[in-house]
Structures are given as C-alpha cells and as structure tokens.
Amino acid sequence: MIHLSFVDWLRAAPVVALILQFLVALNLGEHRGRWVTQDDEPRSSTRFAAIDLFIDSGNDPLAAWQVEFHATKGVVRIVGIESGEHAVFGDDPPYYDPDAMMNDRVILAQYSLGRADSLPTGRTRIATVHVQIEGEMEPQFSMLLQAAGDDEGCRIAAEVTFEMRIDQ
C-alpha cells in the first residue's frame, strides 16, 4: 500500500488534475451527441417518445384486430395510447387491458362494423403508444399480431410494424 502525505498530494496535484480533466473530457465526448438533442435542457436520462403501430392487411379489409406490444429491453413506461389514423374504428383510442398494463405490456384491440369498402386496406396506423424511457439503454420493443379479421369475421393474414418518433 502506498501512503501519501499531504505534501505529496500537493506535489501530485497538477498530474491528478490533468488525469481528471482527461477523464471528464472523455466522458463528455461519449455523450456529446445526445446532449445536442436536448437543446438547452440539462442532460436528462428520461425522455418521451411516440411509437406508431401499423398493420398491413394487404388487399384485405381490416375490420378487427388485436395486438400486443411491449419493451423487451430498457426501462419503458407507457404514458398514453392514441387513436389510429382510420376513423372507421371510432374516435376513441383503443382500450387497453389493465392487467397487462400492470407489467407495461399493452394489449390493444378494436373492431368496426363498417362495410368492406369503408375499411382500411394496406398499411394502416392503428394506434400510437406514448412512452417514457428511462436510463441510458436504448429500448427495444416487440409487437405481436394476435388476431386480424375482415368484415365477414374471417381471419386474415397481416403484418405488424412499428416506428418510434422522438422530438429532439
């Protein structure tokens, strides 16, 4: 073990200061890209984002759907669920299952009794999930189509995708 007297510390101070300055600069450099995105705000590890959920039902009219969405990595809290783009599913945002929400999993479902020609086809934004993200880790999400059906109640093949938006 090395024992340094107060005088030794004083003598070593310029060297220690240099090392500290280097470490601090290194650390700042690592994060500088993200800091720019926060405008003049102090650095916060908490940010908010909107994640658009899409279903692509191809040429089939989409009359009913149920999806599950959750984060597989990162600390994410769901803070809002916004209506999709198609009015045929009504004005109100889709309901969520409170049981699933207790674990920050979202199970959403909607249906429409509209005629086939009023239903969406192709890629449709069915909802937007608003989230709060905490920590440095970039979150990863998973989305699962549990069911999709057409106006005759038949199951249809469809694909789900999602896109995250962060206002920086």
Next chain:
Amino acid sequence: MKSRRFKLLHIPASIAVVFGGIWGCDSGRMVQNAQYQRQSTETGSYFDPSRTGYLAPGTSAHARASRTTVAPVGPSEEIWIITPPPDRTGISKRDGVDLLGGFGGDGLVDPLIFDAFDEDATLRDLVDPCGGIIGIPSHRGTSTPAFVPVPLEHTSVEAEISAFVATVDVEQQFHNPYNSKIEAVYVFPLPQDAAVNEFIMTIGERRIRGIIRPREEAEQIYLEARRQGYVASLLEQQRPNIFTQKVANIEPGKRIDVNIRYFHTLAYDDGWYEWVFPMVVGPRYNPPGSNDPINPVSRTGDTRFGGTRGGTNVPYLAPHDRSGHDISLTCEIDAGVNIEEVLCNSHAVDVDARGSSLTRITLSPRDVIPNKDFVLRYRVAGDRIKTAMLTQHDPSKFGGAGHFALMIYPPADLSYIDRRPLEMIFVLDCSGSMEGEPLALAKRAVERALRQLREDDAFQMIRFSDRATMFAAKPQAVNSDTVTRGIDFLNSLSAGGGTRMLDAMDEALDSIEESRCDRDRYIVFLTDGFIGNEDEVLGLMQERLDRRDGHSTRIFSFGIGSSPNRFLLERMAGLGGGVVAYVGLGDSPAEVMDRFIERSSHPALKDISIDFGGMDVRDVQPGRVPDLFAGRPVIITGRYHGEASAEVGVEGVAGTRELSIPVEVSIQEGAISHDGIACIWARSAIAGLENRAMVDDDREIAHVIEELALRYGLASARTSFIAVDGSERTHGAFGTMVPVAVPVPDGVQYQTTVDQ
C-alpha cells in the same frame, strides 16, 4: 347599509333584455323569478315553483305575467334581486348596483328606469315600501365586477342512466387565454362513489387515452413531461369526491380537452330515483394540525383561512368576480318502466319525454354557472319496483369472475311492528359556511322534528362551530315545555367560526352513552360537511361505535345547502347504520324531516343475510349488509363464478321478529348486463378498505387498494391517470401554473368562509 341579495341568473348572451316578472310575497321577502328575452328571439322563464322554499312559512306568493323591458344586460353579468332591510331606508345607486327596475309589495311589476333619477334617489323614494328592486352589480364604485379569465372555459356533462346505474362522461375544455404557456390546475368534485375508469386527453383532433398508474409514479411522469415541455395531463384523487386535474404546457391560444368517464349507482328513496352531479367543492375548514387539508384560498392565493400547510388549495372567486367557466349538462334516462314525474329543484331544466320510459333532461342555458349540485329526481311507475340485479361477465377478464349489483328493497310496510321510543341527538353545524339560508333550513328541519316527537321520546341538541355546546346537560324528555325551550334554543343560534366536528362528534357520543337504554338512539347531524379532516371524524366515529356492543346507536346525516360534502355525509351514515338525506336550497326541510321521522319510526330490518341460491358469490360489498329502512333500498355488489341466479332470498330481523323477504330478481333479456358493474364493485371494495384504513394502520391495506385500482383501471387515493403526448415538445419553459378559481357554492358566504 346591509342589503339582502339573491343571485338571480346568469346570462351569457351578448345582449339580453330583462323583463319584469318578479315573485313577491306578503312578508316582503323576495324569491327569484324573472323572464328574459335573449336577443329578442328566445324567451324563457325563471319561474320555478320548487323555489318557493325561499318563502317564509305561511306566506303566499303571487306572480305577475306582464313583461316590461327595463334595461340591457351585458355578457357574463348577473342580475340580482335586492330586498330592502325592514326599515326600508334607501338603497341607492351609491350602494353599488345599477338599478334596473322595481316592483311593488303586492307583486305587481312597477318598472322604473332608474337612469331617470339621480344617484341619491333611494328605494324608499321609488317603490312601494314592501317592494324591492332588481339590478346588476354596478360597474362603478367598490363593487365593480371583475372578469377573471380562467383556463377552464367549459365543462360538458353527458349522463346515461340505465336501471339504477349511471354512466357519465365529463369533458373539461381547457384553453390558454394568455400570451405564454401555462399549466392549468382545477380542483373539482365528482360523486363520492364515482368509479372513474376512463381518461382521454384531446389535442386538436388527436385523442390520447390516459393510463392508470400508482399515484407517485404518475406524478413523477407528469412532472418530468411538464419539465421537458410535453403536453401532459394528470388526474389525482384528493378525496373520494374531490379530484385535481392538471394540464401542462398549454400553449397560448391553444385548447386541450380532457374527458373523464365514470359509473355509479343511483339513490332511491320512497319511489324516487335521484341522480346528482356536483359542480363545485365547498370551502372546507381544516382544524389546526390537519393532515392533507383542502384549503380554501382567494383567487389571488391568499390563505388566511386554512393556511399553507400542504394539501390541496381551492381558489375561490370573490363575490364580484366572474369567470367565463360555464357548464352544460344532459341526462338520458332509460328507466325500463314508465317515468311518471321528473323533478329538478336545483336547476332550470328542459325535459324532453321521448317515450314512456325514455326521457332526456337538458340543463337550461340560463343556468350555467357551476356553483351547486345538479339534483335530478324521477319517479317510476308502480308502488315499488322489483329487486333488480345487473351483471357483467366477460370470461376473458378478471380471472373469469362475473360481477353483479343487486338492489334490495325493504318490505313495503313495517308499520305493524310497534314503534319504540326514540332518543334524538340533533347536532347542528353553526360554522361560518352555514350562515344564511343553510342554517335557516337546518333550524326549520330540527324544529319540525321536535314537533313530531312523542311524549315517551327524548331529545338533545348540540350546536358546534369553534366549540360544541349543548342545549341541556342531558337528553330531555319530550313535553310542551322542553319543546318550547328547544325551539327557543334553535332560534337563538347563529352561524360563525370554524367547523370543529370532532368535538361535536365526541359530545354526541358521550351524551348518548350516558342516557337511558330503552329508546332507539339516533344521532342526527345537520351540516354542509365543509371540513377537510373527514378521515379524522370518520375514524373517531368508527372507533367509538366499534367499542360499543352492537350498533344500538345509529347516526343519520342531513346534508344542508346547495353543495354539501356528500362523501362525508354518506360515509357517516353508512358507518353509523343510518341513512342520509339532503335539504337543498330549493327543498322543503319539513318534507325531508317528515320522511325521516316516518322512516325512523319503523324498525329497520337488520342482521340481514342473503341467500344467493345457486350462485357462487364472493367478495360482497359492503362487507356488512346495511340495515334496511322503510322506503330505502340498499345496493350490494359482489363477484360470482358460474351463472347468475334469478332466485335470491333475504332474511333479517325487524324489532324482535325474524322476517324472510322473498326477492324476485328481475333478469330481463338484454337488460341485465352493464359494462360498469365490475368497476362499481371495485370502487365499493376500495371504499370498504378505506374505512378499515381509518382505524387500522396496516400498510397492506394501501397496497391492496392500489392493486385493486390498477387491476380495474380506477382512479383512487393510490392511483392516478396520466396522459402524455410524447410525439412533440412545446417550445420554452413550462410556464406559469394557473389555478382555476371557482365560485363559492350557491348560498354560501365568501366572507364567512374563504375570507374568514
């Protein structure tokens, strides 16, 4: 000079023309009535026979149909009726009103255009000695009305009633009238049993559903979103009937709406269903040392009454301040049976019968100031209706459990059972908030009760404000002398000071413990319930009653005034084994008290047990089935597995007799299912847990409440709704917090409450 003012009406039209048409009465006191024409196209009337409650007993009223233009009234102004003091000395323009017209003591309109007179002209000079004047607050002098911009422009209420359950959608329309960003904060009431399970924030065309989260977590999310410039809203419960709505980062000129949906059950009393929508939180008194107070403050933040000890601040408008916040309300009733009568004593309404069992009630656009409870009553066909069960069963939810709500009706007639002598302890709230009409109503109710008691009964009276004092050292046997002295005591009471209800509760329970035991003993509270320490009062009550053997003492509560604290009153009666009644400003206290005496004269059906037949029932709420009083059914809720049953049996004891009530449960195809039943059950279960928490410091109770509220998606003391628009940030700092100042409730004096 002291003048007596009755607020008459609020006219939001840009120009309205007021016509004469005033109710007068022989005593010289005036009640409100006026006819008006709005922009010369729409005519309405404020004549409302139910408001004759304002008249002194024994006086007769008469109306005048003629109409005469007296003056234009500007936007957002109110019209006042001013009755002169007994000596008829002059009220003049110098008293701070623009005098619009006068009327004679015989009720005939005697319009006068006061502009023709100089400022020294007095009432005595101008109208009949028994007359009065109508006017609007002057734009001159010290009483200049101030328009107070608030960030809440409008509240829209749409209710649907099916059977005995109401589904209510409330939309609060926030708007930023300033030139910088604001955070709007609004403290508002909801029914004490409202199961709030939907919350949507609307920004332009975009609608974002809020998420239920543990309270602290929701608050942290909100604060962070606010700090970072995101539009966010937070709904927190302060009391089961008081909520706070916060909306952050409202940009200048922008509008953000918040929609809330809740379910609750209706009260039923002697053939009448009652649906109530509260509109304003009354100014609460918080005794020193109160935890989590509800502080009444002036709109400028002055906290002379209540202090700044944390808790929730409710800012009130001064008497001459007016905000632009108004309210609209519709209520659609699908009774399933014929609706025979609809009554609304609290507000002017339009009733549109759309069939024998369907009715739509709309709040009149002439009655849009949200300063009193909206109380709607309707009577349905038949002497008594069938016990009804509503269910909600979705096998994919709640572990496959179904939920039910069952309204149990008491036997139609228990009068064949002997009446036992009564011992009544009347506890009168004489605090500052009861000044004026509320205390007058309470006095008349008690006087009526004293006159109804029999010679083998006994009574006591306790008045309380800053301290509690008793009419006599011990309950007095009823005779003409004691009743006379009791009425003298009543007449001597005046209002002022704080609301130390704990002391009054203690006195009442002490008094009853020292008295004879061969009478049915009732403690009857008459109060507006404007206290912030409800938990303390309810906790003490529960503790004292639990210490007694059985429940030989019952506690009844009478809510007095236009916006009583229904949470306190209902919970007191519920814990005390009694029932609650309300005497609004438009109600007859005599009628309400007569019904109470009639009801309490019959023994209640107690020790009730319910046989659910083949139904596998669990978690019945309330945990102890309340006693059944004549004319007052109770609603119980529960969970079940398997099928719902149509055969339910109720057994209980009335007096010394065991009674079995055959209950025919009405299960009609398509009418038995209701989407709100699970939430209503959960809300009731939470209320039961809250009662336990008042006397049991077990942290596990709080955890169970939170778990239950999260699972059923309900706002509660432990859970809040949060909604954040994470898609874009607004520019700049989050701006100033702007509380929504509210009027004091109709009939409540600002000076004796907020400005104490």
